[in-house]
Amino acid sequence: MIAIAAVDRNWAIGKDGKLLANIPADMKYFREETTGNVIVMGRKTLDSFPGGRALPDRVNIVLTRDMSFERKNVVVAHSVEELDEILAEYDKDRVFCVGGSSVYEQLLPKCDKAYITQIDYEYAADAYFPNLDEKAEWVKTQESEEQTYFDICFAFTTYERR
Numbered sequence: 001m002i003a004i005a006a007v008d009r010n011w012a013i014g015k016d017g018k019l020l021a022n023i024p025a026d027m028k029y030f031r032e033e034t035t036g037n038v039i040v041m042g043r044k045t046l047d048s049f050p051g052g053r054a055l056p057d058r059v060n061i062v063l064t065r066d067m068s069f070e071r072k073n074v075v076v077a078h079s080v081e082e083l084d085e086i087l088a089e090y091d092k093d094r095v096f097c098v099g100g101s102s103v104y105e106q107l108l109p110k111c112d113k114a115y116i117t118q119i120d121y122e123y124a125a126d127a128y129f130p131n132l133d134e135k136a137e138w139v140k141t142q143e144s145e146e147q148t149y150f151d152i153c154f155a156f157t158t159y160e161r162r
């Protein structure tokens with residue numbers, strides 16, 4: 001499984017159920033990496049998408065403990081164990097963990113790669129990605145040139161499990 005996230009200098013990813021920044025190049029990168037593949041997310045992240053709708057052209061798997069939860073074009077998993085059963089039929093290199101905080105935390109042990117967009121700013125936040133720079137088993141293996149979107153500076157990085 002591959003984690004994909006946009007983080008700030010403190011590994012913050014969101015506030016009040018929303019992203020910290022909307023950077024078109026990052027959205028495009030996310031779309032290109034995940035289209036045609038499988039995305040796994042928490043119910044709150046699904047609700048943060050426009051209209052709370054599944055993203056097109058991807059298998060959308062949503063974790064929720066709500067046994068009556070249903071949504072168009074969404075495969076529901078009620079536990080990590082149920083998720084494992086669903087994922088058994090997919091190539092693990094095609095499965096992306098797309099958040100949020102609680103799901104990154106729980107699924108990071110299953111990830112061997114992480115595509116991290118690093119935004120050079122400190123936002124007020126209430127949701128975080130685990131700090132991979134503090135984890136001995138993770139190493140940054142790639143970093144793009146610095147990019148800019150108006151006054152926001154960011155870079156696309158890859159971390160891999162040693």
Ligand SMILES: NC(=O)c1ccc[n+]([C@@H]2O[C@H](COP(=O)([O-])OP(=O)(O)OC[C@H]3O[C@@H](n4cnc5c(N)ncnc54)[C@H](OP(=O)(O)O)[C@@H]3O)[C@@H](O)[C@H]2O)c1
Pocket residue numbers: 004005006007012013014015016017018019020041042043044045046048063064065066077078079080098099100101102103104106127
């Ligand atoms: N920057 C980024 O790359 C990025 C990416 C994604 C999200 N985000 C941000 O992250 C924030 C949301 O993160 P979050 O941690 O609050 O929410 P979340 O992880 O998206 O969703 C949490 C929900 O997922 C379900 N869930 C989690 N673990 C489960 C398990 N083991 N079994 C069954 N259901 C489970 C529960 O749903 P029920 O309550 O329905 O039971 C739980 O309330 C937002 O601000 C969002 O914008 C940022």
